Amino acid sequence: MTVANRAALIPSKGGHLKVTDVETSHPGPGEVLVMNHAIVIQPLDAKMLLAGYDGAGAPQSYPALLGSSGAGTVEELGEGVDNLAAGDRVVYDTRAYVKGDVNRREGTWQKTVIVDAKTVAKVGDAAFEQAVLINFPLQTAVAALHLFLGMATPGSGNSEERVLVWGAGGAVGSYAVQYAKSVGHTVVATASPRDVERQKRLGATEVVDYKAADAVDRLRQLGPYKYLFTASGDAASQAALAALLQPQGGKFASVLGGQVDLPPNVERVYTAFSQAAQKEEHSAWRDWWYGEYLPRVLQDGLVEPARFSKVSGGLAALQQASTDVFKGKVRGKIIVNPQE
Ligand SMILES: NC(=O)c1ccc[n+]([C@@H]2O[C@H](COP(=O)([O-])OP(=O)(O)OC[C@H]3O[C@@H](n4cnc5c(N)ncnc54)[C@H](OP(=O)(O)O)[C@@H]3O)[C@@H](O)[C@H]2O)c1
Structure with a gap:
């Protein structure tokens, strides 16, 4: 029928x-x-x-x-x-x-x-609402950090290595904080002052107000960072991450592209992270995502949903x-x- x-x-x-x-x-x-x-x-x-x-x-x-x-x-x-x-x-x-x-x-x-x-x-016993809140933005965060920046899988990271998640207030940023923490890294986030308590619960060790005039100076004191990710993707965040990578340079991942002047020693990694599982070149990652990691996240309640x-x-x-x-x-x- x-x-x-x-x-x-x-x-x-x-x-x-x-x-x-x-x-x-x-x-x-x-x-x-x-x-x-x-x-x-x-x-x-x-x-x-x-x-x-x-x-x-x-x-x-x-x-x-x-x-x-x-x-x-x-x-x-x-x-x-x-x-x-x-x-x-x-x-x-x-x-x-x-x-x-x-x-x-x-x-x-x-x-x-x-x-x-x-x-x-x-989804096992998880509610449809919980499952759908998690898949797309968590996939974005994990694809950016793990697939494109080379961060390890949960439990195999090093707490000496620091991760910066800029704009952690949204779904992608909140999941990025939780994933990096689950890997075992020390996580520094930027978010609104009203969100500090939640960010700490999710796994951030330090939370800096992204609107503060001295945000980049404070973040520099809390670094250096092995992995840098802007989950807001705006031009100001990209410029801030590029500044934090000086003088040696390096790369950061961004959820958005856009015309931003970056120093020549900085690489911006920007792509449709959310669609990574649909690309045949990422088939091994897709099989891990849908066959192993996402079911475990849902069944064991490994992340706090957005x-x-x-x-x-x-x-x-x-x-x-x-x-x-x-x-x-x-x-x-x-x-x-x-x-x-
Ligand atoms: N490339 C990709 O594959 C991909 C995939 C998914 C999403 N995206 C893009 O990523 C962005 C975030 O998506 P999302 O689903 O996480 O959105 P969301 O859940 O709607 O997040 C919005 C929150 O982000 C924070 N925020 C907004 N502007 C900010 C800024 N300039 N600096 C720092 N924080 C800011 C605000 O929280 P506070 O007010 O509490 O700070 C806001 O409530 C969107 O632009 C989306 O289109 C890209």
Whole structure:
């Protein structure tokens, strides 16, 4: 029996979302069809909807469907899928922001979505909300630190080595602090003064106000740092990390790119960390992420999930919720259940 599907479509570039009946896709070989029960509006989704973002992964044709991650139950299995069964409760990400042309099958702002079985993890007893809050931003933080900067895996790091996470107040930054701490490093974070207590609970040894005039001087006293990551990615943070790398130079990872003048001895590592698991060149990392690390994080409650609020109204709530995310009106993430 084919399940009914509805989607929040962008009818044309720059248009408002329209919730409408759409065809239910069927899984091809190696794919599954998932009934979507929780999605989180990521800043990237909001930028694609509201700011004309047309970088990598943005829709190339319309009507288009946004969203690249979610959590729900497996409904239908494609040929050759043997690691999942109908009814499994799962969390996943899709190729929607890697191959723009698949977004109507794999965009997650719909009731049912097609997912590559390689990028699915069972959530065990974890709530869909918890699972979906963790996957995308934790994957961003761990890909940046582990895959791209070369940090070790949990339990195999050295507390003598210091890590700086700039802009730790958001989801990506909070998870970066927790991952670096779990590896065994000493973590220094920058965050708002109102967030100091939480950052210390998450694992930061020192927390510096990123708006303080002497922030870079204080951070220099607390260094040097083996790993530097800006989870806010703004130009001021990139300039600060470049200054902290002087005089010997080095590299830092950033969640955002942008035109920033950096000294020649500084390398900025910027890519779509959140989509790392979808790239075939990272297949070994993807298998570790979905096959081992993420299930353990969910089952053993290894991280404190990002703050969130849940809005009612299902897919129809996505336009206003995206606007709130885009305007920075919410602290933490907004969760929507597309089945409502
Ligand atoms: N490259 C990638 O793969 C990738 C993946 C995911 C996200 N991103 C990007 O990373 C950024 C963060 O994403 P997120 O999901 O963590 O967002 P988020 O959870 O919405 O984080 C927002 C929080 O970050 C803090 N913040 C905002 N501006 C800041 C600044 N200039 N300096 C320091 N802290 C600042 C604020 O917390 P306080 O007010 O408490 O300080 C704010 O509440 C977004 O721009 C997103 O598009 C990139």
